[in-house]
Amino acid sequence: MEGIFFYWLMWLAWVVTTFFMKKGKTRIKLAIFIMLNIIISEFYMIIGDFYVRVSLLLFLLLGYYLAVKHKKQRIVSFYMTTLTLMFAYAGILLFRIYDPVWFLFDYRLIVSVAVSLLAIYLGKQTVQKYALYIISVCQGEFLYWFILGKFHKGLTIGTAAFLDMIVIGCLIIYICTISQQFIVFIEQTLQKPAKEKQG
Template sequence: MEGAMFYWIYWTFWIYLTFFMDKQNPYRLKLSVIVLIVIIFSNYHFHIGSIEMYSSGPILLVFSYLFLAQEKLYSLLYLFICSLIVSIAYVTFHLFEIFDPIWIIFKKEWMMGITIGYLAILLQKTLKGRLLIVISGTMQGEFLYAFILSKYQFPYPIGSFAYLDACALIASLLVGWSFLENAGAILQNHFHFFEKGKQKSS
């Protein structure tokens, strides 16, 4: 069922941000509010001309732009370029799905999640940067994809539950990868500590 993955993952994020994340973290309150707003407005949709649009998609895009606007000019330009690369990859994936569906060898959400997630990991080093280019890039891709399909009179809802499922999956994969990266650093420091202790004792 479309939307199930989105609700599970976003509610998990909200519970973690609200009850388990360090209260001194400056992003804790902002992120918990954003996640809750996205969940609340996920089922609301409206029309702009002939195009149907769900509210959560544009809300995510606006919040991502607000975070991007806080970056310095050089970082902002690079993030914008990365966001465009993600947009092109997102639209290309969907177009290949239409014109050559045989290469979809397993569930498309997972294929897209792994592909876009890996691209974000290559382009950005921090979890914040990865999430920003994924959210802004995929939503920009949604608008571009809907525009392309409208030329052929194919209706496509922007920011639907199918998109939210894919976006939630990509976000969870990036958070999981970031956790593994940090866990590796912690283990490395832990082993260095023991190695130093052995050297002192010898």
């Protein structure tokens, strides 16, 4: 059932944000964004011949906000990386139409894992990884449906499957970030007794 990952993971993210994050502006902004996204997830806008899900536009705005907030990055490099991931997203979905036999597993998982791992590898800071992933997936969704729009009319940009893919990818980035922090913490904990013995 498409869309189920979106609702489960967004509700889980809202619970974690509301009850477990430290109090502050980031927590309030994130909680409002998550709740607003859940509420408007079934609303659409008509743009040209397409129905565009409002949640997609909200995610795209979040991606741009994170990109602008992270001013240390090189603009040209960030733009080229975003284009690369965007084409990867659209390319995998188009390849699925052309030759679906290769997709033994759920395509939502394949796309999410592939693009999020690229974002983790190409992004330096955590904020940049999220920005890369969110912007490239949203823009890739536009590109994919614009290509299909040449053959069909009345298509929906930002399907329930898209919502699943964007939250699964964000979850993968979050898990990788937490794992890296945990590994660093373990290394620091193990190094302290060694330094004490040497001293």
